[in-house]
Amino acid sequence: MTIDVAARSSVGARLADLEISRAWLVDPASGREGPGELVVEDGVLVAVTWLEGAEADGIDASGVVVAPGFIDLHAHLREPGNEDAETVATGLAAAAHGGFTTVCAMPNTTPALDEPSVLARVREAAAASGSPVKLLAYGAVSAGRAGEQLAALGELADAGVVGFSDDGAPVRSATLFRNALAYAGMLGLPIVDHPEDPTLTEGAEANDGLIATVLGLRGWPAAAETGSVARDLAILDDVLRDVPGARLHLTHLSTAASLDLVRGAKAAGLPVTCDVTPHHLALTEEWLAGARRWSWEALGDDGAARDPWRDGVIAAVPFDPAVRVNPPLRSAVDAGACLAALADGTADAIATDHAPHTEVDKAVEFGQAASGISGIETAIGVILAAVDASRLPLARAIEALTTGPARVLGERSPGGPQPRGLVEGQPADLVVFDRSAMWRVTAGALASKGKNSPLLGRDLAARVLLTVAGGRIAYEAPDA
Numbered sequence: 315m316t317i318d319v320a321a322r323s324s325v326g327a328r329l330a331d332l333e334i335s336r337a338w339l340v341d342p343a344s345g346r347e348g349p350g351e352l353v354v355e356d357g358v359l360v361a362v363t364w365l366e367g368a369e370a371d372g373i374d375a376s377g378v379v380v381a382p383g384f385i386d387l388h389a390h391l392r393e394p395g396n397e398d399a400e401t402v403a404t405g406l407a408a409a410a411h412g413g414f415t416t417v418c419a420m421p422n423t424t425p426a427l428d429e430p431s432v433l434a435r436v437r438e439a440a441a442a443s444g445s446p447v448k449l450l451a452y453g454a455v456s457a458g459r460a461g462e463q464l465a466a467l468g469e470l471a472d473a474g475v476v477g478f479s480d481d482g483a484p485v486r487s488a489t490l491f492r493n494a495l496a497y498a499g500m501l502g503l504p505i506v507d508h509p510e511d512p513t514l515t516e517g518a519e520a521n522d523g524l525i526a527t528v529l530g531l532r533g534w535p536a537a538a539e540t541g542s543v544a545r546d547l548a549i550l551d552d553v554l555r556d557v558p559g560a561r562l563h564l565t566h567l568s569t570a571a572s573l574d575l576v577r578g579a580k581a582a583g584l585p586v587t588c589d590v591t592p593h594h595l596a597l598t599e600e601w602l603a604g605a606r607r608w609s610w611e612a613l614g615d616d617g618a619a620r621d622p623w624r625d626g627v628i629a630a631v632p633f634d635p636a637v638r639v640n641p642p643l644r645s646a647v648d649a650g651a652c653l654a655a656l657a658d659g660t661a662d663a664i665a666t667d668h669a670p671h672t673e674v675d676k677a678v679e680f681g682q683a684a685s686g687i688s689g690i691e692t693a694i695g696v697i698l699a700a701v702d703a704s705r706l707p708l709a710r711a712i713e714a715l716t717t718g719p720a721r722v723l724g725e726r727s728p729g730g731p732q733p734r735g736l737v738e739g740q741p742a743d744l745v746v747f748d749r750s751a752m753w754r755v756t757a758g759a760l761a762s763k764g765k766n767s768p769l770l771g772r773d774l775a776a777r778v779l780l781t782v783a784g785g786r787i788a789y790e791a792p793d794a
């Protein structure tokens with residue numbers, strides 16, 4: 315494989331000239347993957363050649379892979395209000411380093427993105443950053459995310475938000491949720507809910523189960539997610555009678571039971587979509603005890619989670635605040651259910667829930683630490699660990715990062731609900747990564763201000779070499 319960039323140029327510059335030969339192309343839009351070559355001139359993908367026969371000899375999916383740029387449905391960029399944790403500029407740089415060319419920012423900023431002027435500020439920050447990564451944003455469901463009155467959904471829709479969410483928290487009031495689903499449905503936009511019944515999770519620190527019991531942490535029961543998902547689905551079913559355009563997207567589902575509910579709802583024809591995160595599919599609750607193996611390594615042949623103490627796999631100190639996340643890391647069985655849901659299409663997308671935090675907010679007692687993982691840069695490496703372990707086909711993983719989220723976004727996805735993928739004549743929007751190249755996750759290697767990753771010190775495969783967004787350079791590895 316060779317990559318030939320004519321002249322090294324800076325982030326934001328139009329990609330003048332690029333030739334990639336003898337790589338593995340994955341194009342979910344056409345459903346095709348295989349050996350190929352491509353040429354970019356003046357930002358435009360001018361040639362895509364699929365190789366066959368002798369020309370394809372020696373090229374397989376274990377080396378350099380080229381795919382359409384990833385779309386993240388769920389990221390926290392913290393600006394305005396918490397620029398010590400992340401800014402739009404550092405968030406977009408982190409996204410590009412992770413292979414993402416489109417990022418949907420959550421509105422739980424300070425102030426919340428509950429009216430168009432806040433969206434304008436975020437867009438100004440994106441423009442000022444010089445990054446070509448496309449920034450999309452959700453508006454808040456409720457004014458100030460207070461859960462009391464609807465935000466200005468119509469004005470926000472006119473201003474260009476891609477949906478509505480009170481993420482960080484669920485929409486606690488069923489009545490408010492119902493009204494939001496109906497109103498957003500009339501506007502043609504989805505409600506993105508963070509499913510959690512807060513009456514069951516007050517003070518919760520860890521997944522309710524053996525690990526939490528042994529560690530003495532207060533449990534976050536799976537029922538809090540299942541119950542919330544069941545409520546949302548019941549209300550969706552109800553609202554659809556009046557508003558056929560109502561759409562629900564459930565984000566960061568983490569339990570086998572809630573995914574089963576979505577599976578059933580989809581089979582019944584409800585317009586519901588959902589995503590799972592890299593950490594919920596690959597990490598488990600035993601990381602709180604100090605284990606550091608992948609979820610599939612923690613699953614016994616009997617289908618139950620293995621015991622990390624009996625297995626002697628405690629490799630780090632317990633109570634690492636970096637593994638505190640909401641919803642919490644679950645059991646190996648739940649992580650396996652996230653993978654199964656991706657494989658069978660129940661989960662439409664992989665979303666990172668990138669949640670950068672300052673050192674101050676994380677370096678405290680486990681139960682006091684802010685929830686979240688800075689994960690947009692490690693997502694592809696974590697997902698490909700699952701692919702390497704034969705837990706997920708490569709093509710399906712890429713689909714869940716590209717066409718899957720595009721369909722969730724619908725008409726407001728940059729390329730529309732059916733993106734064209736790796737086709738000639740379009741502005742290049744792609745990521746090039748090397749599955750055979752390891753990189754070490756360190757604070758210095760992360761472009762995000764958030765260094766709160768439980769993967770610090772770990773080597774991940776799938777080093778991103780180049781990210782091109784809208785024909786412009788978003789990220790280029792220093793020695794690519």
Ligand SMILES: [Zn+2]
Binds near residue numbers: 482483566641
């Ligand atoms: Zn959330």
